[in-house]
Amino acid sequence: MNYRILAINPGSTSTKIAVYDNEEQILVKGIDHLASDLEKYNRIQDQFDMRKEEVLKVLNENNIEINSLSAVVGRGGLLPPVKSGAYLVNNEMIDRLKNRPVVEHASNLGAIISYEIAKPLGINAYIYDSVAVDELTDVARLSGIKGMDRTSLSHALNSRAMAIKFAKNNNKKYSDLNLIVAHLGGGITVSVHEKGRMVDIVSDDEGSFSPERAGRVPCKKLIDNCFSGKYTHKEMLKMIRGKGGIVSYLNTVDLREVESMINDGNEDAKLVHEAMAYQVSKSIGELATVVEGKVDAIVITGGIAHSKVMTNNIKKRVEFISHVEIMPGENELESLSFGALRVLTGEENAREYSEEVLANA
Ligand SMILES: Nc1ncnc2c1ncn2[C@@H]1O[C@H](COP(=O)(O)OP(=O)(O)O)[C@@H](O)[C@H]1O
Numbered sequence: 001m002n003y004r005i006l007a008i009n010p011g012s013t014s015t016k017i018a019v020y021d022n023e024e025q026i027l028v029k030g031i032d033h034l035a036s037d038l039e040k041y042n043r044i045q046d047q048f049d050m051r052k053e054e055v056l057k058v059l060n061e062n063n064i065e066i067n068s069l070s071a072v073v074g075r076g077g078l079l080p081p082v083k084s085g086a087y088l089v090n091n092e093m094i095d096r097l098k099n100r101p102v103v104e105h106a107s108n109l110g111a112i113i114s115y116e117i118a119k120p121l122g123i124n125a126y127i128y129d130s131v132a133v134d135e136l137t138d139v140a141r142l143s144g145i146k147g148m149d150r151t152s153l154s155h156a157l158n159s160r161a162m163a164i165k166f167a168k169n170n171n172k173k174y175s176d177l178n179l180i181v182a183h184l185g186g187g188i189t190v191s192v193h194e195k196g197r198m199v200d201i202v203s204d205d206e207g208s209f210s211p212e213r214a215g216r217v218p219c220k221k222l223i224d225n226c227f228s229g230k231y232t233h234k235e236m237l238k239m240i241r242g243k244g245g246i247v248s249y250l251n252t253v254d255l256r257e258v259e260s261m262i263n264d265g266n267e268d269a270k271l272v273h274e275a276m277a278y279q280v281s282k283s284i285g286e287l288a289t290v291v292e293g294k295v296d297a298i299v300i301t302g303g304i305a306h307s308k309v310m311t312n313n314i315k316k317r318v319e320f321i322s323h324v325e326i327m328p329g330e331n332e333l334e335s336l337s338f339g340a341l342r343v344l345t346g347e348e349n350a351r352e353y354s355e356e357v358l359a360n361a
């Protein structure tokens with residue numbers, strides 16, 4: 001039986017899509033959105049029509065009949081904490097993502113666009129391994145302020161997929177291993193997977209800075225800035241997400257550019273590059289304590305894992321903990337499609353999204 005799946009991954013500046021016939025990729029395309037176009041929209045949700053039309057245009061240009069689709073799967077957005085795996089997109093999820101997202105984020109459009117394409121075709125839309133996959137243990141939830149519990153927001157889709165792939169490549173079961181996965185992209189999150197469960201993470205505001213995010217910053221200074229009267233709420237949020245990290249020091253989010261600055265003798269660029277490796281290493285070290293040092297491997301993934309200088313700098317600091325495996329790039333479109341395929345073939349079940357059920361789980 002052939003299943004044709006459309007996968008949609010909306011990012012801050014692009015919407016990546018792919019079409020798979022079972023496990024064979026027949027189309028992959030990154031649709032870039034101009035910053036000047038995106039600036040017109042007040043909220044991420046307002047970009048829905050524009051991004052959906054762009055997706056349909058690409059399908060049309062590539063002669064892919066939407067009637068030939070068996071399912072549509074989108075990157076799961078910032079929902080309240082959910083389980084790993086697949087969820088069927090329903091009205092309750094759409095209402096949450098459109099009207100009360102936990103945080104405004106481009107991935108919130110993944111479920112919405114998928115649903116709106118799938119619904120008129122009479123087929124299902126899914127999300128898979130949402131950003132909000134939360135398998136934290138009770139002890140990991142405490143933040144130090146009552147009523148301000150930690151929740152898990154991470155690159156769960158790529159991190160789990162790489163952890164599963166690492167296990168498979170080594171003829172092991174994901175559920176038998178303890179792995180630490182550092183996803184190094186525009187944002188950085190690090191997660192620890194204990195016997196198949198992502199039991200703790202260092203999120204993009206808890207650990208290393210990244211090309212466009214500040215990571216963990218001194219709380220007291222941050223509060224002072226918030227109340228200084230110099231910045232609006234939106235500007236403060238932008239300071240930590242969008243204009244924080246490498247871009248705040250060096251005015252670029254492109255690590256390749258940073259590396260060419262270093263090659264040209266720029267000492268500031270060298271310091272920032274080294275500091276990021278140092279901070280990622282600290283997050284990995286922190287998570288090694290969660291499994292009492294019993295770490296089978298450390299996986300470094302994401303676009304930045306292409307950088308030998310970066311991965312070598314991290315490796316030299318953490319390889320005393322365990323073997324370090326470099327798995328560059330991200331596999332998000334494939335992970336979404338294969339996840340949906342497992343649901344269509346009956347290998348996996350898709351959960352029904354219900355906040356009442358999640359609250360009582
Ligand atoms: N070959 C490379 N060497 C160094 N950095 C790279 C390389 N390829 C991509 N990057 C960097 O990876 C980052 C983007 O990673 P990616 O996982 O694509 O992020 P996102 O999906 O969050 O936009 C950018 O800073 C980019 O410069």
Ligand SMILES: CCCC(=O)OP(=O)(O)O
Nearest residue numbers: 131153154155186187204
């Ligand atoms: C921290 C949640 C995941 C996330 O931020 O994804 P992007 O880096 O793709 O924005």
